[in-house]
Amino acid sequence: MVRTPLTPWERARGERFGQLLRAARGDRSMVEVAAAAGVSxxxxxxIETGRAPTPAFFTVAALAAALGLSLDQLVDACAPEPAEEPRALTA
Structure with a gap:
């Protein structure tokens, strides 16, 4: 199975998500937050550095819970800027 390359928009979204997690983590250590979320x-x-820009939903949900963030907050923070919205696929 070949994985399709990420678009620039997907990479930018992953970077925004990573920055949000890092800011929410604050003074807590990476190990502490990861353990609370059940991830390594x-x-x-x-994820924080943008090297894993498309984490699994359950990873996102677990990190949000460990950091006291709602999924709605994550969606709002990671929404695309108007200039970078992905183009609709045409049939």
């Missing part, structure tokens, strides 16, 4: 510190590190 390396997974959290990759």
């Amino acid at each position: 510190a390396e997974t959290l590190r990759k």
Whole structure:
């Protein structure tokens, strides 16, 4: 199975998501937050740095819960800027 390359919009969204998690983590250590979410510190590190821009939904939900964020907050914070909205696919 070949994975399709990420679009610039998807990469930018992943970077915004990582920045949001890092800001929400504050003074808490990466290991502490990762353990609370049930993910590895390396997974959290990759997400925060944008190297894993499309984490699984359950990973996102677990990190949101560990950081006291709602999924609605994440959606709002990671929504595309008007200039970078993805183009609709045509049939």
